[in-house]
Amino acid sequence: MTVHETPSGEIVPLVRISNVWKKRGANVVLKGVNLVAHQGTVVCLLGPSGAGKSTLLRCINAIELPDRGMIHLDGVAIGCRQEGDKFIRLSEREVSRQRADIGMVFQNFNLFPHMSVLENIIDAPMRVRGEGRAAATQRAHDLLGRVGLADKAKAYPRHLSGGQQQRIAIARALAMQPKLMLFDEPTSALDPHLTDEVLDVMKGLAGAGMTMIVVTHEVAFARQVGDVAAIMADGVIIEAGPARDVLTRPQDPRTRKFLAKSLQKQQE
Missing domain, CATH: 3.40.50.300 (P-loop containing nucleotide triphosphate hydrolases)
Structure with a gap:
């Protein structure tokens, strides 16, 4: 720290x-x-x-x-x-x-419904930070493991429970490697x-x-x-x-x- x-x-x-x-x-x-x-x-x-x-x-x-x-x-x-x-x-x-x-997690998840879990997580690092797909994808898989959803990369938000969606939202925010x-x-x-x-x-x-x-x-x-x-x-x-x-x-x-x-x- x-x-x-x-x-x-x-x-x-x-x-x-x-x-x-x-x-x-x-x-x-x-x-x-x-x-x-x-x-x-x-x-x-x-x-x-x-x-x-x-x-x-x-x-x-x-x-x-x-x-x-x-x-x-x-x-x-x-x-x-x-x-x-x-x-x-x-x-x-x-x-x-x-x-x-700054990563922010809202009450209502705000995941993109037309994107898979993996695509939800890698979108901002690639689009905003200019990361390559391979690096962004590797971090996404690491984060999915961290939030206990390693097997959900190909799933879509509609197939997940509310708790799972919120954990994906947390992983998505962490993918930007925020300070806060x-x-x-x-x-x-x-x-x-x-x-x-x-x-x-x-x-x-x-x-x-x-x-x-x-x-x-x-x-x-x-x-x-x-x-x-x-x-x-x-x-x-x-x-x-x-x-x-x-x-x-x-x-x-x-x-x-x-x-x-x-x-x-x-x-x-």
Whole structure:
């Protein structure tokens, strides 16, 4: 694991989110969010629906750009560049190049239905990174083995369960060899009995040192795997810190209320 330091010895985070605001119409979705993710750590974002968690991920990946504030990946501003006191938005081509360093896994898989599993995985490395077919195919087979689906290279998404499709989506994101992986409620569209197979893959990634920011409702997963838990409500982070501390001994009453509701849902 590479750790970035300044000449003074300060550890520089891989991801730095600084005073990010995002508005949709009259609705202010993000209200000055600040957060860091260090190399090799897992940051779990939790909170009620509508808190702004998914919007924050979309801003990190430059699917949406903040109205104010900055997001840096490995010291480079995402989606814009600074010229004096002004911030100039990058072209879509420049943003796409930056986005290649960020893998994102969505709720609903987003696999190409007309492509086989193998074609889904090798498409972006060949098209975006210019990799040769042989190298991309070899990595795809390695990744399929890593997510426990080595025998599914020729299958099509419609022939796979939801859990299998989500594991393929993870493999597809990893094929780009990203610096950062983002997960937006990766198990929310799955039947409960398929959830564990996806979470197991994510645990393996965390154990291998992948930097991850995960929006999740799986409190037990966040407590076990997360290095940092950040609780969001109404567009702000209301509490953040070591995951086990935040999720076991929360200080903010809104965090306690959220965790109590989550526990009640799990027991129903």
